[in-house]
Amino acid sequence: MYSLLKKIITEKDIHRHVSLLEQLLNHPKITAKELSLQIQTTERTIFSDLQLIREQLPDGWQIETSAQGIQLIKEKNQSTNELWTLFLPQSISVRFIKELFFHKVIKTSEFLRANGLSLETLKRHTSKINQHLLAYNINIQLTAKQAKLSGEESAIRVFFHRLLIPFTHNNYFFEEYVIHEEHYFQFLNQLNRSSLAVETEQIFGTCWFFINTIRIKANCRVHAFRFNEKDPLYQLYRDKLKKLYEKEGVYLLEEEAFFAFFCFLESWNYNNKYSKKNILTNFYPVLATIAEQLTAQVSQQSQVDFQYSSLSENLLLLLLKYSESTWLSEQFQLEYQELIAVRKDSGHYRSDEEILAILQPAIQLKNPKYLINLISLLEQQAFFALRPELLTVYFLFQGEPAWKVFLQQELTDLLGRRIHLKSLELTQLYTTKFSAQDLIVSNFSLEDMPVPVIHISNIPTKNELRQLTELTLKNYLL
Template sequence: MYSMLKKIITEKDIHRQILLLEQLLNHSQLTAKELAKNIGTTERTVFSDLQLIRGYLPEYWTLDSDKNGIRLNLQENSLTNDIWKSFLPHSASLQLVKKLFFAKEINVPRFLEETGISYETLKRHRTKINRQLQPFHIKIRLTTTQASLVGAESAIRIFFHRLLLPFTHNNYFFEDYSIHEEHYLYFLTKKITTDLSVDTEQIFGICWFFINTIRIKAGCSIDDFNFDAEDPLFSLYAPLLQELYEKEGVYLKDKEIFFAFFCFLESWNYNHPLGKKVSTVLNEDYPLLQEKAQQTVEDIAKEMGLQLLLQTNLATNLLLLLLKYAESPALSKQFQLEYQELLLKKNEEYTILTEKGRELFSSLPQFSTVGDMDYFVNLFSLLSQQAIFTIRPYKKTVFFIFQSEPAWKTFLQQELADLLGKRIKLIPLEVSQLQSETLQAGDLIISNIPLNSPPLPVAYISSIPTKNELDQLTEFTSHSYL
């Protein structure tokens, strides 16, 4: 199930049943005791929930149990999405959000009649949902007669994009609304010629196409913001986007056409070649951004002693990142709301990237209206690290201090190297050699013997490592962006 969807399902019992279904979908078989432990409830509650879930299951799905455990079984050609399609309508809170997606406002008495809940219950759902909407700077306004979403329309659409992206191919949200995905795919593959070609996140863009079409038809106009109608990149794609939306009966004008273009631009992938005409426009019409991107890469390469960095795609990637902000700082500020969890992550290994990202952002006065630069710096750091790793793949050295039968030690060393992956350099070492090694911050020791005053953190394992020890070792070494 998808994290944003679970956040807006405010009924505790339905939320718990969703967790149960997730467990059964992810495991071939579990006991009631295991299910209760995994979701933090009692076995009695598990059995009660399972009875309800049986009644919700669509055709071709069965819930079976015996002395070995509980299983969720499906017949051939059955889809997991069918479960959610049958199960999710039982959540009144989700129904409220769904109806507010398709309409500017909804009739509350009619909604109460359809869902069979009281107005007081609806108010409680509204309060809980609004807590989840707060980071997007939107909320549900509720009276005894009407309910509506309040806030910037662009922020409302950004929230729905985050919510609905996993459901773009799922009929649950779009079954009552005829939108043609093939129109967007035709736009990407046929209307965007070789000279205009770009590599995109298709589902990301299709979801925006759906959301913009539905919200415009619902009479929910995008907010006023400043944009350059003569912008060269915008001018390349605006006519094609207008033609695309016209196939859905939507005639984009002014800020709506620019918003559609901005959504399309947000879907552009990095590290992919651009069409000849696109490259020409970027090279000739955005000289300042190109100069800033190139100079930043040169500075990083010089300070890190990585001249090969100049041969990577980093300068082009940074130019694209800058473009996404330069086209509309106002929209960029709002689009940062969609993936706020990136702001929680930091990387201390490459402090120079934080420094250079901040310098680049601050050197462009038009970005000042964005305010907080942390999100930009995070994206800058991610793109830079990806380029660095292409030429310097090892990010961590792990010293293997292990005393055992030599053949087993050799075998285990190879197994651990395969487990930890190519980002880890695994070096066998004797205790007596440890002090003579050149150690770096972030390095690690794996050992099956006690070490006195080790100069680095130690992950202790058994002579025959257990699953928990291997899981912890992977956790220690696999998360580079923390």
């Protein structure tokens, strides 16, 4: 769940401790052997690290070891926030990245003095961090006088979004986040009561709101880029987004206003229900035609009628995200680079060349592979959705919307026809009436739920999937 953050942690011992805590939080019980395999260390090191962690645990937490395995136990009112607030700041690299998030430039001497470091030590940490920033086309520039993040501000924000999204919801070491979250949810509630209602990834969007406001306040502005000020969808949401940011004392200029709109658009769910019927089709007829051509082509090749599916609407939304700003689209696809490789080879789907031929009149990308992959995910989801399904597990997942809808369908097929897999958003969580046999599957931490919570990664591991299938197997035993 915290893969990017763990890459940023440059200290090997702290990296192991965080990984251990993550595993213990995500498994009711786990053996030392399983932990050593997951963390790729020896069982002796596991027991040594567990002892160090025990000595530092806050009140209300304890680690118990038995013949059945190792268990992290907390008292009822304890929050995992206490653990991360204690252990994550032990890493110099985490403290350094946090400072660079809140400030455009930091004085090297002040950071060294506050953290008891030498310049050479900080340079070694910086060099290791920069290795993981390469994929985002950014880096930390460190001199004896100052340190700053260098690169496109949009790419910097994409990096922080990927880094922070597992943490911000539970307010891990970000005291201001809860205020941003309240403002953003008020914004969504107002939209939902208006003609502009749209279903969105709530944590995904809130995290973008938080990052944008913090970076603007730090005077880290998105560079000028080309966009259509008269774009009809932008015109619909611009003023409401500006009012949202004004609640944080941020007054958006045009580039920042469009960037905020683009972040909001990125949070739109697929299989959406728009309050304005045919809103996208009416505004973007060229893209609608391309989406229909893609749908017709895959229908012909798969011999499946997608007329009554959401495929055409989903493809239109995906194409819209890319057509609004090709430059921003290419920046944003840096966030989920590992999803490029997640694509099934099947006779039902066209070659890249066939897809590109249809896209060519409206969208030209330097590297279209990611877009083509997302098209494939949406087509596969629509194909699988036509199969009869019964669901029973609640699915709370925050991430790239196309990947979410595809992963939900994959989990549905994995769990089988007797399991009801139902997508749930954060604001629905506390109003849902759970039955005793229900489960929750989530890729972010949930506190004090009335039913068991199964934690999965963005790309679920074999162990996570095995745990999920084992817990749902009883539904097949008569």
